[in-house]
Amino acid sequence: MNNIYLYSIVGAGLFTLGLYALISYRHLLRKILALNIMGSGVFLILVALASGETPDPVPHAMVITGIVVAVSASALALALVLRVQAETGKAELPEESLE
Amino acid sequence: MAAMTLLPLLFDTLLGLSLIWLAWRALTSTDLFQAIVLFIAFGLLMALTWVRLDAPDVAMAEAAIGAGLTGALLLATLARLKANNKTKSAPEKKFSLLLTLIILPVVTGLVYVVLTLPQNTPGLAILVAENLKTTGVTNPVTAVLLNYRGYDTLLELAVLLVALLGVWSFGGVPKPHEAYSGPVLNMLLRLLIPLLIMVAGYLLWVGANAPGGAFQAGSVLGAAGVLLLLAGWQLSTRFAELPLRIILVSGVVMFTMAGIVFIVSGRQFLEYPPSFAGAFILLIEAAATLSIGITLAALFLGGRPGLRRHK
Numbered sequence: 001m002n003n004i005y006l007y008s009i010v011g012a013g014l015f016t017l018g019l020y021a022l023i024s025y026r027h028l029l030r031k032i033l034a035l036n037i038m039g040s041g042v043f044l045i046l047v048a049l050a051s052g053e054t055p056d057p058v059p060h061a062m063v064i065t066g067i068v069v070a071v072s073a074s075a076l077a078l079a080l081v082l083r084v085q086a087e088t089g090k091a092e093l094p095e096e097s098l099e
Numbered sequence: 100m101a102a103m104t105l106l107p108l109l110f111d112t113l114l115g116l117s118l119i120w121l122a123w124r125a126l127t128s129t130d131l132f133q134a135i136v137l138f139i140a141f142g143l144l145m146a147l148t149w150v151r152l153d154a155p156d157v158a159m160a161e162a163a164i165g166a167g168l169t170g171a172l173l174l175a176t177l178a179r180l181k182a183n184n185k186t187k188s189a190p191e192k193k194f195s196l197l198l199t200l201i202i203l204p205v206v207t208g209l210v211y212v213v214l215t216l217p218q219n220t221p222g223l224a225i226l227v228a229e230n231l232k233t234t235g236v237t238n239p240v241t242a243v244l245l246n247y248r249g250y251d252t253l254l255e256l257a258v259l260l261v262a263l264l265g266v267w268s269f270g271g272v273p274k275p276h277e278a279y280s281g282p283v284l285n286m287l288l289r290l291l292i293p294l295l296i297m298v299a300g301y302l303l304w305v306g307a308n309a310p311g312g313a314f315q316a317g318s319v320l321g322a323a324g325v326l327l328l329l330a331g332w333q334l335s336t337r338f339a340e341l342p343l344r345i346i347l348v349s350g351v352v353m354f355t356m357a358g359i360v361f362i363v364s365g366r367q368f369l370e371y372p373p374s375f376a377g378a379f380i381l382l383i384e385a386a387a388t389l390s391i392g393i394t395l396a397a398l399f400l401g402g403r404p405g406l407r408r409h410k
Contacts, residue, residue, distance in 0.1 A: 003111045005214065007152060012209040014122050020202055020228050021126035024195055029131055029177065033138055036169060037122045040145055047215055055153040056222035059237035061248060062161045063241070063312055065255045068391075071172070072163050072262035076396035078176040079266040082401070091180050092349040 007048035014041030026092045028081045032074055039070045104169055111151060118144055135173045142166025154311035156240040159302075163318035171325050175399060190335065235376025237308040243379045244312065249369035256350045256387060259394050263347065272402035288330055295323035303388050307377065313384040317391025324396025339404040347397070350390030353385050 018038030025048055043063045050059035062080045121144060125137035142165040177355050204220035209404065227239050227247065234242040244252050296403070299316040306312030357379050358369035397404070 003108070003151070006111050006115055007148065008119055008213045009210060012206065012213055013119050014210065016202060017122050017126060017204065019118070020198065023202075024198055025126075027131070029173070029180070030126065030134065032173070033134060034126055036138070036165075037110075037141070040122075040141075040165070044145075044148065046152050047149065047157060049213075049216060049220060051152045051154070052221070054224040054228075055222055056224040057108045057227050057243050058223045058248070060154045060157050061243035062251070063154070063157050064244065064312075065251050065371055067157070067164050068162045068255055068314055069258050071169050072398070074114050074169055075172055076262045076265045078172055079269050079359045079401060080242065082176060082179055083269050085183060096254070 003009050003053060005032065008045050011044030011048060014038070014044065016041075028084065028091050028093070029078075031075050032081070035077075036070060036074060039066065043067070078096045114148055114151065118148065121259070131177055132174075135170065135177060138173065139166050139170035142170065156238075156312065156315070159310060159315040160318065163315060163322065164395075168318060174400060175401065179401075181307065202363055233376070235373065235378070235380055236306075236377070238306060238310065238311070238312070241306050241312050241380070244314075244373065244374060245383060246283070249354070252387075253351065253354045253358070253369070256354060256390070259391065260347065260351060263394050263397055265355065266398060266401060267403040269365040270402060271405060272400055284330055288326060291326065292323050295319055295326075298390060299323075299392065301383055304381075307381065313387040316384075316388040316392060318395060320388060320392025320396030321399075324392060325399045328396065328400055334404050343393070343397075343404070346393050347390055350383075350387035353386035357383050 015038050018034045018036075018041060022034035022038065025031060025034070041068055046059045047063055050056040081091050117140065121137055121141040125141055126132050128134045128137060142161060144159045145165060146162040149155070184244055224239075227243060229246075231237065231239060231242055234246040236242050238243070299319040302309075302311040302316040302319060303313060306316070357371070361371060362368060364372075
């Protein structure tokens with residue numbers, strides 16, 4: 001079952017890409033995209049590890065729950081982005097320098 | 100023979116690489132509209148991946164919610180952001196070495212941990228299969244969602260409701276959609292809406308013994324609601340107050356009541372006797388489908404109906 005390894009690594013990769021984009025971009029919409037992709041990575045690892053000769057239905061059910069919770073959180077976050085724009089005129093975080 | 104075993108591996112590799120590439124493009128492309136469209140394509144490929152991993156229930160949820168509804172929500176928000184803001188946003192940050200150095204150990208650790216996890220363990224699959232007779236359904240995923248782990252699903256419905264309350268607390272519907280309902284869209288809707296409702300009913304019914312269930316059915320209903328809203332359809336104010344709210348909470352209420360009913364006969368919360376379990380699960384799922392569908396459509400609307408946001 002090579003595809004368990006394959007998809008687990010893809011999941012870890014997606015999580016990392018999402019984490020990188022979440023930190024490095026300032027636009028809030030992009031951050032929401034990044035969070036969703038991180039979530040997909042976690043789901044992929046869960047389901048990949050559950051597959052095999054007898055797929056385990058418990059992680060499948062957890063991932064379905066996770067997908068619905070992710071869309072709820074995204075909808076709330078998007079409403080917050082609109083609110084941030086209404087208050088500040090921008091849908092971005094202010095620029096900050098580390099120095 | 101070698102080709103037969105090599106072909107699936109080739110397909111999986113291609114799919115995995117496409118996922119990574121699409122995610123990367125969606126996260127880095129300079130145009131946000133392009134980024135969202137790529138994200139929707141990413142969701143569809145995720146659905147294909149779930150099928151490859153023998154998880155058809157997850158695939159349906161992903162295609163309808165992960166790709167479809169999240170995409171619609173993102174596009175609607177982007178349109179509203181652009182309508183309110185004419186100024187060009189500042190260029191995004193470029194590659195940062197420091198961040199890469201911080202993230203690199205995280206990746207390495209993550210890959211290491213995932214690869215050292217025990218593979219091919221049956222997990223709870225055997226336990227689920229052994230007790231399937233007592234759950235009232237034959238689809239193991241539905242059994243887990245509605246019977247074994249009813250708490251998760253009940254609280255998930257509550258999360259959906261709380262998210263909607265959060266969105267509603269920002270006030271009324273932000274800005275009416277520019278209703279573009281030409282004759283073609285109108286005609287299409289008249290054909291599609293009854294079909295979508297029928298598909299939702301079918302998914303709900305078939306969920307007891309095949310892939311499907313309340314979430315998949317609810318998201319199809321939600322998609323029907325989104326289509327209606329896009330065509331400029333508005334909820335009559337007669338239904339916008341109490342009737343709407345009753346439907347929104349019906350899933351949580353029905354689930355909780357079904358959980359409480361058998362406490363009098365000495366059972367635990369959310370524990371159903373095997374002889375009634377099938378009927379109860381169908382009842383809960385029917386209420387949940389309706390409230391999931393309406394909640395998702397209401398989330399897309401983005402504000403409390405019947406309340407105009409002030410300028």
